[in-house]
Amino acid sequence: MIYIICTIVAFTAAFTGSLVGMGGGVVLIPSMLFLHHYTDTFAWATPQVIVGISLIAMVFTAFSSTVSYYKNDRIHVKIGLLFLTGSVPGSILGAYLNQFINADYFSLYFGFLMITLSFLFLFKRNKHENDDNTRKKTPALSVFIISLIVGGISGMFGIGGGSIIVPALIFLFGLSIHTAAATSMFVILFISIISAGTHIVLGHVAWEYVLLFILGAWIGGTLGAKINQLVKGNVLEWILRLLLIVIGIRLIIEGMM
Secondary structure, three states: HHHHHHHHHHHHHHHHHHHHHHOOOOHEEEEEEEHHHHHHOOOOOHHHHHHHHHHHHHHHHHHHHHHHHOOOOOHHHHHHHHHHHHHHHHHHHHHHHHHHHOOOHHHHHHHHHHHHHHHHHHOOOOOOOOOOOHOOOOOOHHHHHHHHHHHHHHHHHHHOOOHHHHHHHHHHHEEEEHHHHHHHHHHHHHHHHHHHHHHHOOOOOOOOHHHHHOOOHHHHHHHHHHHHHHHHHHHHHHHHHHHHHHHHHHHHHHHOO
16 A cells, blocks of 8 residues: 555656656655654654655656657757756755845745746747757846856755746746746756756665666656647746746745744
C-alpha cells in the first residue's frame, strides 16, 4: 500500500510539474507533509526526508520531461543555458542573503507576488506561437541579469525556480507557454542535479524511501511533457495560474504563522 501511495504522489507531482514547467515540488512536498501529520504509516516522512525525496524525484522528473521536450524541439536551449549561468550563482547568493532577513515576512510578501503573477495572465500580450523570432533575437545580457535575480529570489525564499522562470520567460521574453514550460524543465534539470548532489554528499537522502518515488516521477514527467503538446496554450496558462495561486496562499499562510 505504501508503495502505491508513494508512486501516485510522485506521478501526480511529476505530471503537474512537467505539464507547466514548475518541477513538481509544489505538489509533492505538501502531499507528503499531509500524510506525515495524518497517517502513522508515513511517520518516517520528516521534513528533512521529504526534502531529499523531492530533490531526487525532481531529477528524474526533469530528465524524463526534458528528453521528451527536446525530441519535439520545444526547448529554447540558448535561453535555458543563459538562465543557468545566472540562476546558479544567483541561488547561492540568495541562500547566503537569507540569513540576514526575516524569512517569515519574505514568505508573506513572496506569496502575494505569486498571486500577482497569476493575474498578469489576464492581460493581453504579444505571443510567439512558434517562438522563431525569440530564438533568433535573444538578448543575452538581459537573460543573464534576469536569471541572476530569479536565482537570487529562489535561493532567498527557498522555493523552486520554476514558479518564477516560467512567468519570466512568458512575460519578459515573449515565449509561448509550451516553450516556456519546456525550457523551464531544462533549467530545473541542472539545478536539481546540483541541489540533489549537495544533499547526497551531506548524507541527507534516505534512499530506502526515495526509491519508492522514482518510477512515478519518471512516468509522470514523461507523460506531462507529452500532454503539454496536446493541450491548448490558454488551458495551460489557467493551470499555471491556479498553481501560482496555490503556492502564493501556502506562502502567505506560512508567513502569518
